[in-house]
Amino acid sequence: MTSPSLKNAPSLDAYWMPFTANRQFKAAPRLLASAEGMHYTASDGHRVLDGTAGLWCVNAGHGRRAIAQAVEQQLLTLDFAPSFQMGHPAAFAFAEALAAVAPGGPEAGLDRVFFTGSGSESVDTALKIALAYQRAIGQGTRTRLIGRERGYHGVGFGGISVGGLVNNRRVFTQLPGVDHLRHTHDLARNSFVKGQPEHGADLAEDLERLVALHGAETIAACIVEPVAGSTGVLVPPKGYLERLREICTRHGILLIFDEVITGFGRLGAPFATDYFGVVPDLVTTAKGLTNGTVPMGAVFASRGIHDALMHGPESAIELFHGYTYSGHPLACAAGLATLGIYAEEGLLTRGAGLAEDWASAVHDLRGHRHVIDIRTIGLVAGIELQPRPDAPGARAYEVFVDCFERGLLTRVTGDIIALSPPLIVEPEHIAEMTRILAEAIDRVA
Numbered sequence: 001m002t003s004p005s006l007k008n009a010p011s012l013d014a015y016w017m018p019f020t021a022n023r024q025f026k027a028a029p030r031l032l033a034s035a036e037g038m039h040y041t042a043s044d045g046h047r048v049l050d051g052t053a054g055l056w057c058v059n060a061g062h063g064r065r066a067i068a069q070a071v072e073q074q075l076l077t078l079d080f081a082p083s084f085q086m087g088h089p090a091a092f093a094f095a096e097a098l099a100a101v102a103p104g105g106p107e108a109g110l111d112r113v114f115f116t117g118s119g120s121e122s123v124d125t126a127l128k129i130a131l132a133y134q135r136a137i138g139q140g141t142r143t144r145l146i147g148r149e150r151g152y153h154g155v156g157f158g159g160i161s162v163g164g165l166v167n168n169r170r171v172f173t174q175l176p177g178v179d180h181l182r183h184t185h186d187l188a189r190n191s192f193v194k195g196q197p198e199h200g201a202d203l204a205e206d207l208e209r210l211v212a213l214h215g216a217e218t219i220a221a222c223i224v225e226p227v228a229g230s231t232g233v234l235v236p237p238k239g240y241l242e243r244l245r246e247i248c249t250r251h252g253i254l255l256i257f258d259e260v261i262t263g264f265g266r267l268g269a270p271f272a273t274d275y276f277g278v279v280p281d282l283v284t285t286a287k288g289l290t291n292g293t294v295p296m297g298a299v300f301a302s303r304g305i306h307d308a309l310m311h312g313p314e315s316a317i318e319l320f321h322g323y324t325y326s327g328h329p330l331a332c333a334a335g336l337a338t339l340g341i342y343a344e345e346g347l348l349t350r351g352a353g354l355a356e357d358w359a360s361a362v363h364d365l366r367g368h369r370h371v372i373d374i375r376t377i378g379l380v381a382g383i384e385l386q387p388r389p390d391a392p393g394a395r396a397y398e399v400f401v402d403c404f405e406r407g408l409l410t411r412v413t414g415d416i417i418a419l420s421p422p423l424i425v426e427p428e429h430i431a432e433m434t435r436i437l438a439e440a441i442d443r444v445a
């Protein structure tokens with residue numbers, strides 16, 4: 001099987017594609033050849049407006065020269081340095097720069113940074129830090145982890161265990177001692193809401209229920225996405241995150257925000273932590289950290305957590321955890337250049353000025369056939385379609401393919417279409433996105 005549209009087309013057989021219907025894809029491949037600004041160019045030459053910032057990660061838009069130059073320079077200066085018991089300046093510089101823009105600002109004190117290679121690794125790292133911290137402070141019975149239904153925390157065993165998407169879990173063994181809060185999606189009470197829905201803060205009380213069931217002294221941490229992205233954009237009800245924070249604090253449970261999607265400006269604030277004004281103990285990030293250019297993740301830890309682990313003999317390794325590619329020089333160079341662009345162009349808060357127009361443009365899709373809900377916050381939108389009774393997911397998939405062919409990249413989960421454009425998006429791009437999407441929805445059976 002080869003791609004008909006590529007010169008010297010490679011065979012498509014060897015590459016086992018992730019989270020892809022491989023046989024369906026290879027029968028009718030969609031290949032991207034290049035990217036610049038807000039657009040991809042597909043291998044057949046047609047331009048595709050990027051409605052998803054790649055995979056929620058290209059926040060500053062594509063083809064940024066400053067990042068390319070920084071990576072090239074770093075590659076020619078120091079291509080790799082061992083990450084264990086050795087260091088290099090770019091890793092310290094990037095951690096320091098991140099600490100300066102850390103979630104919640106200086107008062108939050110989330111200014112200790114552990115580097116990983118991806119969002120999944122950030123999640124597993126945060127869960128392990130939480131367990132290590134509890135033990136370090138004499139709370140070693142706290143080994144239980146709490147996630148939430150419909151949560152997506154990547155694909156490591158920690159992440160799928162606290163995650164709540166059944167297809168990512170059913171085939172695989174889970175970590176023991178994990179339980180889940182109920183999800184907050186409530187179409188009956190909260191449909192077609194701009195921003196945070198009114199109903200559902202009480203769902204945070206689920207954590208009290210789990211404390212009553214298991215005992216607080218068994219629970220190390222609770223992890224949630226402040227805005228659940230991959231499951232189809234679920235915005236937290238008003239007051240929900242605040243209550244979760246209170247309950248965690250009351251019971252000595254660490255609160256982890258998975259900001260792999262919401263981090264770096266997606267909501268119109270630097271982090272969801274800033275947007276909602278709720279400060280967790282650990283924050284996981286990746287994606288926008290390097291504008292998606294070089295794989296990397298980072299966990300922000302509170303100083304209290306970090307310092308609690310800096311005990312024992314100075315010659316002892318404090319945390320038996322890390323990756324060959326933690327703080328990789330190229331990723332750090334890319335990340336530093338990315339932060340520079342975010343600062344120069346005000347991208348971490350740019351979404352705030354566009355959010356209202358974004359919401360009204362997307363909510364104009366209300367009334368189109370099959371649309372049963374629309375959710376928006378910052379520069380994110382979820383458009384939920386009525387599933388076909390005999391083929392759940394098929395309708396949204398067909399919309400996705402139609403959009404791509406007509407020049408718009410969207411992302412689909414089940415029958416929910418998600419939009420999350422690069423933060424450099426302009427009003428005319430928003431108009432084009434919603435036009436192509438409306439036409440595709442109208443065409444689908």
Ligand code: PLP
Nearest residue numbers: 118119120152153154258260261
């Ligand atoms: N956590 C969240 C909230 C995510 O959205 C994702 C990816 O979409 C991940 C973790 C996993 O990130 P990665 O695919 O880089 O491992």
